[in-house]
Amino acid sequence: MIKLFILLSVLLFSGCVKEVQPWEKEQLSSDMMKPDGGNALYKQFQEHIYFSKEGSKGGVGVAGGGCGCN
Amino acid sequence: MKTLLLSFLFSVSVFAYEFGSNLDGAMLKTLQINDSKTYIISFFASWCHSCEKELPDLDELHQGLDKTRYEIIGVDIDKDIENAKVFQKSLDLSFRVINDNKQNIVSVFKPIGMPSLYIIKDKKVLHVMTGARDDIDEVISNYLGIQDD
Numbered sequence: 001m002i003k004l005f006i007l008l009s010v011l012l013f014s015g016c017v018k019e020v021q022p023w024e025k026e027q028l029s030s031d032m033m034k035p036d037g038g039n040a041l042y043k044q045f046q047e048h049i050y051f052s053k054e055g056s057k058g059g060v061g062v063a064g065g066g067c068g069c070n
Numbered sequence: 071m072k073t074l075l076l077s078f079l080f081s082v083s084v085f086a087y088e089f090g091s092n093l094d095g096a097m098l099k100t101l102q103i104n105d106s107k108t109y110i111i112s113f114f115a116s117w118c119h120s121c122e123k124e125l126p127d128l129d130e131l132h133q134g135l136d137k138t139r140y141e142i143i144g145v146d147i148d149k150d151i152e153n154a155k156v157f158q159k160s161l162d163l164s165f166r167v168i169n170d171n172k173q174n175i176v177s178v179f180k181p182i183g184m185p186s187l188y189i190i191k192d193k194k195v196l197h198v199m200t201g202a203r204d205d206i207d208e209v210i211s212n213y214l215g216i217q218d219d
Contacts, residue, residue: 021177022184022186023115026117
């Protein structure tokens with residue numbers, strides 16, 4: 001009975017930990033998934049606040065399109 | 071414990087094409103490839119910005135290749151086929167492209183990132199490259215032993 005319970009649990013819950021595959025990252029790579037939602041003005045404004053407060057500029061953001069490469 | 075391990079193994083599919091793998095008959099038929107040439111299979115998508123940068127270089131390489139010995143085949147994995155067609159048209163690709171909108175091909179190859187490139191000869195995967203490179207044409211030429219003119 002315990003074995004059956006473990007077997008069913010693993011089979012049922014294995015779907016909960018499904019990894020997003022590189023070819024399934026279309027939505028994740030869209031501009032809307034960026035912190036600024038793809039709004040360049042909002043991003044500029046946020047960066048302005050950041051470097052005004054921190055006394056530094058640059059070093060923000062990452063390259064790439066979220067496709068799992070490099 | 072044995073039950074746990076067995077159920078885990080059966081619940082997770084681990085098979086993927088990698089260096090040294092032999093392509094099965096169904097995949098060879100889908101890609102329309104045979105033993106006569108060395109094939110370069112490139113997986114890309116319209117939403118992959120790195121792919122967009124790399125594909126023109128790949129296209130340039132294709133134009134200079136000896137078509138009797140080598141062939142580049144693109145596999146566009148976009149789910150929206152209209153997006154895929156617009157993307158391909160914008161790049162004006164000269165090599166053959168297969169629209170894998172149901173992602174049947176890519177889910178068998180299981181690349182670890184996009185873009186991904188597989189070099190295949192005699193039904194066997196000789197080399198796998200993941201991620202875009204500025205000098206992809208040179209890298210492939212060097213790998214295949216092709217001298218630039």
